[in-house]
Amino acid sequence: MNNGLSMRAKRYNFDGRTGAILRLAMASKPVGDILSPSNSGAGFSSGSNLTRSCCERIGEADISCGMGSVKVLTRTIFVATAVWYSFALGWAFSSARGQRTVRNCSVRDRSSLTRHAVKFMSKRKASYGPVDVEAFYAETITGSGGAPQGLERDLITRFFGDGDFHGHGDHEAALKNFRECLEKGEPFVGSDDGNGWIWAVADLTVQDGLSLELRKSVPYGLRALLVAKQGAVGEMFEKLNWGVVRRRLNELLGQRDAEGNMIPGYQPP
Numbered sequence: 164m165n166n167g168l169s170m171r172a173k174r175y176n177f178d179g180r181t182g183a184i185l186r187l188a189m190a191s192k193p194v195g196d197i198l199s200p201s202n203s204g205a206g207f208s209s210g211s212n213l214t215r216s217c218c219e220r221i222g223e224a225d226i227s228c229g230m231g232s233v234k235v236l237t238r239t240i241f242v243a244t245a246v247w248y249s250f251a252l253g254w255a256f257s258s259a260r261g262q263r264t265v266r267n268c269s270v271r272d273r274s275s276l277t278r279h280a281v282k283f284m285s286k287r288k289a290s291y292g293p294v295d296v297e298a299f300y301a302e303t304i305t306g307s308g309g310a311p312q313g314l315e316r317d318l319i320t321r322f323f324g325d326g327d328f329h330g331h332g333d334h335e336a337a338l339k340n341f342r343e344c345l346e347k348g349e350p351f352v353g354s355d356d357g358n359g360w361i362w363a364v365a366d367l368t369v370q371d372g373l374s375l376e377l378r379k380s381v382p383y384g385l386r387a388l389l390v391a392k393q394g395a396v397g398e399m400f401e402k403l404n405w406g407v408v409r410r411r412l413n414e415l416l417g418q419r420d421a422e423g424n425m426i427p428g429y430q431p432p
Contacts, residue, residue, distance in 0.1 A: 291383040291417030292426030296360060296390065303389045306404025310338060315388065315408050318365065322375040344377060346396045355379040361396070363388045365412060387416040 311319060316334055320326030323344060324337025341363075344350070348361050362378045365386035375388075388408045391399035413421040418429050 287432060289384065289418075289432040290428070290430040292428035294381055294383070294417050296358070296381065299387070300360075300390050300392070300399075302407055303391075303404060304399055304402035305407065306402060308401045308403050309405070310334070311405050311408070313409065314412065315405060318373065318375045342396065342400060345391055348379065348393050349377070351377040351379050353378050353380055353382075356381065359393050360390050361393050362390050381416070383417045384415055386412055386414060388412065 310316070316338075317326060317330040319341045320330070320332040320334050320337040321328070323341040324332050324334070326332030326334075326337060345361050345363070351361070352364075356379065358380075360379070360381075362380075362382055363375065364378050364382040365373055365375050365388055367373050367386070381387075388411050389399070389403065410421050417426055419425050
């Protein structure tokens, strides 16, 4: 009872007789003492009248405070909503300006790329210098075979074994698989020109970096590493010169040599 009245006293700002009663209640005085004539003060005629008066006053206070709380809550919600909408509109305006700037830049960049692409596609294809496949093969077999080292080893292990970007993996198993693929002539990329050669070709792109694949036609403009006659791959591996393979990583067949010099007959697109 005292706790309930105490909570009311904290919630509502009473004055007069009701405030006196609630202050006495908070002082933990018995209800009978609060309502007795000795504690009623001037204008208190009896405990029953005081009780009735208190109840009426408290009821009125409850109603008035309840309505006041609703009004305050409504005003608070209205103000908060207005502030939120103002912030949202400001943020949307700023975002729209930022997006408009980025979008214009993107369109400009994209149109520039499109112009370059159209310009590139409108030109004729590149013309490559002549490639003597027999001479290329003869240079390939100027070594003593064995296992590769360094970059060429890591490429073989990555694309024909379980290797990764860091050169880890089973190099011996990858080399064995690479040799078997050359002997079978598959899987290969591109078309087969029917001349009976199998090429190991490296390619360098922005998306994939340096890759290694097999081809059955002359890989103009690519990094041709070695070539073998289909049906005589074992002979090539017995005399393979891995130093020549390493140098060819810097060459583009029919386009430029390892020192960057253009091959005679090459015409760019």
